Amino acid sequence: MTEPFELSATEAAAKIDSGTLNVETLVASCIDRINAREDAVLAWKHFDPEGALSQARTLDQGPKRGAIHGLPFGAKDIIDTSTMPTGHGSPIYEGNRPAIDAPCVALSLQSGGVLMGKTVSTEFASRHPGATRNPHNPAHSPGGSSSGSGAAVADLMVPFAFGTQTGGSVIRPAAFCGCVGYKPTYGLISAAGVKENTRSFDTVGLYARTVDDIALFRAAVLAIEHKALPERRIKGLRIAFCRTMFWDRASEANQKVLEDAADKLRRAGAIVSDLTLEGPFDDYENHGKTVTGFEFPRALTFERTHHMEKLSDELKEKFLKAEEAIDFDKYQSALNQLAACRQWLADKFADHDVILTPSAAGEAPEGLSYTGDPCFNILATWTYTPAITLPTNTGPNGLPIGVQLVGPHRCDLAVLAIAKAAFPVLSENG
Amino acid sequence: MTEPFELSATEAAAKIDSGTLNVETLVASCIDRINAREDAVLAWKHFDPEGALSQARTLDQGPKRGAIHGLPFGAKDIIDTSTMPTGHGSPIYEGNRPAIDAPCVALSLQSGGVLMGKTVSTEFASRHPGATRNPHNPAHSPGGSSSGSGAAVADLMVPFAFGTQTGGSVIRPAAFCGCVGYKPTYGLISAAGVKENTRSFDTVGLYARTVDDIALFRAAVLAIEHKALPERRIKGLRIAFCRTMFWDRASEANQKVLEDAADKLRRAGAIVSDLTLEGPFDDYENHGKTVTGFEFPRALTFERTHHMEKLSDELKEKFLKAEEAIDFDKYQSALNQLAACRQWLADKFADHDVILTPSAAGEAPEGLSYTGDPCFNILATWTYTPAITLPTNTGPNGLPIGVQLVGPHRCDLAVLAIAKAAFPVLSENG
Incomplete structure (x- = not known):
C-alpha cells in the first residue's frame, strides 16, 4: 500500500481535493518518514513537527486556500521564516529569527502549503558543507548548496522544497540525490528575504519529484493560476546537445548517460544537433x-x-x-561579457527548442567535504535561462545521474512541458 | 565663516585628512543643523545623535578607515540597520530591529562613514507619503519615496544619504529638494537588506550636494578605489535632448529650463540633437x-x-x-518589451554620449499628499541606465528645478564625469 508520504504532490493534492486524504494524515506521514530517515540523511537544520501538525489541522478545518493546499514543503535555511530560526548555514546566525517570511515562503503559505522546517544549506550558500548526506549512500555528498532540500525531497520526506542557485546549487543536489530540480529564469521568483550570495546570479529554485509537481509548486509561488502543462511531442522537437567546454570533467558514465539521452530522443523523433559554446563564451x-x-x-x-x-x-x-x-x-x-553570452544564446534558440546538457559531472562524490563541480550548471545560471534536471539514470556506484534541459530566457513553461514529455523517454532502459 | 555642516563631503574629507577638522566636530555640527531644522523639515524617522558622536570619537581615535572616514550619512528607512530600527514607512514595522546592516550600510561604515539616522520613506517606498516637508517651503512635498534623504542632504543636515528608486524615487526628491541625486545602473549597488518593492526595478541610489561627492560616496559603497573623476570637455559632447512622450506633463517653467539647458550646452560646444523614444517604447x-x-x-x-x-x-x-x-x-x-527598450536605447547610445531630459515635471507640488509624477524618471529606471540630477535652477515658486543626465548601461562613471563638466554650464544664469 502506498503511504501518503510516497505520493507525488499532484496525487496528494487530488486526494485532498476529493476528500480521500486529509492534510493532517499527509503531514503526519511525512513526519514519520522524516523521523525514520533523518538520522541517516540529516536534511533538516530545523524541523517543526508540532507546528506542521497545527498548520495541518487549521487547513483541514478551513476552505481550500490555493493550489498547494495541505502540501508540506521545506525551505533552505538561507530563506527568512518568521516562525522558525534562519541560520544561513553559519554559526553567526544561531537562533536568528527574522521578522517576516520571505515572499516565496509567504506565497507558499498563502496557497495552503505547510512549512515543515528549514533544510540544511552550506555556509552562506557557498562551498563549506553542512551535515547532510546523500540519501542513497551516507558516505557520499548530497551536493550543495541546497543540500538538505535536494536530499529531503529525493528521500520522500516532503514533496516540495525551495533551493537557490548561484552556480549549480539547485540542479546539482537534485541530480546527486535523484529528484527533479528547477532553476527558473533569473528573477522569476523573488529573492527578497533570501541571504544574498552573488546578486547577479542568485536564483530561487524548486525541488519536487515530478515535473507536474514542479509546475504546481511554481504556480503557487508565483500566485498565478495553475494549469496542466501543455502536451509536447518529442517528434520534431529541435534539441541542441551541448557538451559544453567542460565535457572532459564529466565521468565516463555521465558522458554515456548524455550520449544515450541524445540517442533516445533522436529515436523518439527529435531533431538533435550539436551545440558548441563559442564566441563570447571564451573564458x-x-x-x-x-x-x-x-x-x-x-x-x-x-x-x-x-x-x-x-x-x-x-x-x-x-x-x-x-x-x-x-x-x-x-x-x-565580466558582466558585459556574460550579457553578450545571453544574447548569443538567445540567438541560438531561434533554431532550437531546448538544450540537452549534463546536470552534473557524475555521481555524487564520495566524502562530505566537497559538494561537487557546478561547471555544467553555470550555462543556465549565468545566462539567466530556465533549467530542469530529471532523475533518469543510476551510475556505476548506484547513485543517481540526471539529465538537464535548458530553455530560452523566460520560456520556463515550455521547458517544463518539454521535460514532462522527455522524462519517460529518457528513463527507458537501454 | 563656513560651519562644518556646510562643507561638501569632499571638502570635509580633505580637512579631516589634513587634521584641520576632527570627525566629532563635523558630526556635532551636523547634529546642530538637524536640531535647528528638523522641526520644519521632518526628514528623520530615527535620529541618533549620541550614537553618531560615539562613532565619531572612535573614528577620531583610530587610523583612517576609508574614503568617507568621518563623513555622516543617512539611510532611507527601508534599508536594514542593526543599530537602529527599520520601519519601512509602515506602522507594521514600528520598533523592528534587523539582525544586521544591509551591505550598502555595512560598506559605508567599513569605509569610515558615520550613520546619523534613518530618513523618512513613503510607505514601502510606494506612494503613501511620510511626514517630511520640502526644506524650501514646508507647504510643498519633498517628493518621494526617498523623501527624508533628499530633504536631509539638500538642507545640509548630512553630506550623504541613501535612497532607492523603483520609478522616480531618488531623482525626483533630489530635484524637488535641490541636491544631486544619482540612480546607478540597475544592480550596481546591492539591494540586499533593502525592502523589496518591485524587484525588476528597485535600485539603490545616492544623494550628495556635488558630483564629486557622489563619486566619493559611490567608491565607498562599492568598496573600490576612489579616484578623481576624469575631466570631460563639453565641446564636442554628443547630447541627445529627450523630451520623452511625457513632455506635456512638464510645467512651462520646467520645459523652459530644459530648452535653456540644451541651448547652454550647445553654446558651450556640445552637439545637441533631439531624441524621440519610439518603437518598443510605445506604451x-x-x-x-x-x-x-x-x-x-x-x-x-x-x-x-x-x-x-x-x-x-x-x-x-x-x-x-x-x-x-x-x-x-x-x-x-511587459518584461520582454522593456528588455527591447533597453536594447533600443543601447543602440542609440552609439551616437550619443548622454541624454538630457527633465528630472521632474516641475517644481515640488503644493501639499504633502502627492509626491509628484515620476514620468521623467522611468526612462532611466526601467532601462537600467545610470542617471543623475543636478540642482541647476529655481522655478517661479522659488523651488528647485533640476536637470537630468542619463548615460549608457554600466557607464556610470562617464555620466558622473559629464555631469561634473556640465553642472557649471547649466547653472549659469540666462
Whole structure:
C-alpha cells in the first residue's frame, strides 16, 4: 500500500481535493518518514513537527486556500521564516529569527502549503558543507548548496522544497540525490528575504519529484493560476546537445548517460544537433568567478566586520580573499561579457527548442567535504535561462545521474512541458 | 565663516585628512543643523545623535578607515540597520530591529562613514507619503519615496544619504529638494537588506550636494578605489535632448529650463540633437506599471496576510488590488518589451554620449499628499541606465528645478564625469 508520504504532490493534492486524504494524515506521514530517515540523511537544520501538525489541522478545518493546499514543503535555511530560526548555514546566525517570511515562503503559505522546517544549506550558500548526506549512500555528498532540500525531497520526506542557485546549487543536489530540480529564469521568483550570495546570479529554485509537481509548486509561488502543462511531442522537437567546454570533467558514465539521452530522443523523433559554446563564451567560467569574487565578499561585509572568527577557514581563504584581487573594471567587463553570452544564446534558440546538457559531472562524490563541480550548471545560471534536471539514470556506484534541459530566457513553461514529455523517454532502459 | 555642516563631503574629507577638522566636530555640527531644522523639515524617522558622536570619537581615535572616514550619512528607512530600527514607512514595522546592516550600510561604515539616522520613506517606498516637508517651503512635498534623504542632504543636515528608486524615487526628491541625486545602473549597488518593492526595478541610489561627492560616496559603497573623476570637455559632447512622450506633463517653467539647458550646452560646444523614444517604447509607462502591478503585491504577501489593517487605504486600493488584474502572460510580455527598450536605447547610445531630459515635471507640488509624477524618471529606471540630477535652477515658486543626465548601461562613471563638466554650464544664469 502506498503511504501518503510516497505520493507525488499532484496525487496528494487530488486526494485532498476529493476528500480521500486529509492534510493532517499527509503531514503526519511525512513526519514519520522524516523521523525514520533523518538520522541517516540529516536534511533538516530545523524541523517543526508540532507546528506542521497545527498548520495541518487549521487547513483541514478551513476552505481550500490555493493550489498547494495541505502540501508540506521545506525551505533552505538561507530563506527568512518568521516562525522558525534562519541560520544561513553559519554559526553567526544561531537562533536568528527574522521578522517576516520571505515572499516565496509567504506565497507558499498563502496557497495552503505547510512549512515543515528549514533544510540544511552550506555556509552562506557557498562551498563549506553542512551535515547532510546523500540519501542513497551516507558516505557520499548530497551536493550543495541546497543540500538538505535536494536530499529531503529525493528521500520522500516532503514533496516540495525551495533551493537557490548561484552556480549549480539547485540542479546539482537534485541530480546527486535523484529528484527533479528547477532553476527558473533569473528573477522569476523573488529573492527578497533570501541571504544574498552573488546578486547577479542568485536564483530561487524548486525541488519536487515530478515535473507536474514542479509546475504546481511554481504556480503557487508565483500566485498565478495553475494549469496542466501543455502536451509536447518529442517528434520534431529541435534539441541542441551541448557538451559544453567542460565535457572532459564529466565521468565516463555521465558522458554515456548524455550520449544515450541524445540517442533516445533522436529515436523518439527529435531533431538533435550539436551545440558548441563559442564566441563570447571564451573564458566563461572565469567571468562568472570574477563576478562572484567581486560581489560575494561585499555581500558579507557585516559578517566580516563583526564575526570574522565565526566564518569557516574555507570561506575566508578561498572566497573572501578575492575581494582585493578583483578590480572594478574587470568585474564590469565580466558582466558585459556574460550579457553578450545571453544574447548569443538567445540567438541560438531561434533554431532550437531546448538544450540537452549534463546536470552534473557524475555521481555524487564520495566524502562530505566537497559538494561537487557546478561547471555544467553555470550555462543556465549565468545566462539567466530556465533549467530542469530529471532523475533518469543510476551510475556505476548506484547513485543517481540526471539529465538537464535548458530553455530560452523566460520560456520556463515550455521547458517544463518539454521535460514532462522527455522524462519517460529518457528513463527507458537501454 | 563656513560651519562644518556646510562643507561638501569632499571638502570635509580633505580637512579631516589634513587634521584641520576632527570627525566629532563635523558630526556635532551636523547634529546642530538637524536640531535647528528638523522641526520644519521632518526628514528623520530615527535620529541618533549620541550614537553618531560615539562613532565619531572612535573614528577620531583610530587610523583612517576609508574614503568617507568621518563623513555622516543617512539611510532611507527601508534599508536594514542593526543599530537602529527599520520601519519601512509602515506602522507594521514600528520598533523592528534587523539582525544586521544591509551591505550598502555595512560598506559605508567599513569605509569610515558615520550613520546619523534613518530618513523618512513613503510607505514601502510606494506612494503613501511620510511626514517630511520640502526644506524650501514646508507647504510643498519633498517628493518621494526617498523623501527624508533628499530633504536631509539638500538642507545640509548630512553630506550623504541613501535612497532607492523603483520609478522616480531618488531623482525626483533630489530635484524637488535641490541636491544631486544619482540612480546607478540597475544592480550596481546591492539591494540586499533593502525592502523589496518591485524587484525588476528597485535600485539603490545616492544623494550628495556635488558630483564629486557622489563619486566619493559611490567608491565607498562599492568598496573600490576612489579616484578623481576624469575631466570631460563639453565641446564636442554628443547630447541627445529627450523630451520623452511625457513632455506635456512638464510645467512651462520646467520645459523652459530644459530648452535653456540644451541651448547652454550647445553654446558651450556640445552637439545637441533631439531624441524621440519610439518603437518598443510605445506604451512604455503601462508596461512598467504592469511589472510593478504584478511584483509589488506579491512582495508584500506577509504584510497582506498578517497586517492588512495596518496598510494605508491608498496602498490597498491603488496598488495592491492590481494583483488579480494582471495576468502572468501580460507581465512576461511587459518584461520582454522593456528588455527591447533597453536594447533600443543601447543602440542609440552609439551616437550619443548622454541624454538630457527633465528630472521632474516641475517644481515640488503644493501639499504633502502627492509626491509628484515620476514620468521623467522611468526612462532611466526601467532601462537600467545610470542617471543623475543636478540642482541647476529655481522655478517661479522659488523651488528647485533640476536637470537630468542619463548615460549608457554600466557607464556610470562617464555620466558622473559629464555631469561634473556640465553642472557649471547649466547653472549659469540666462
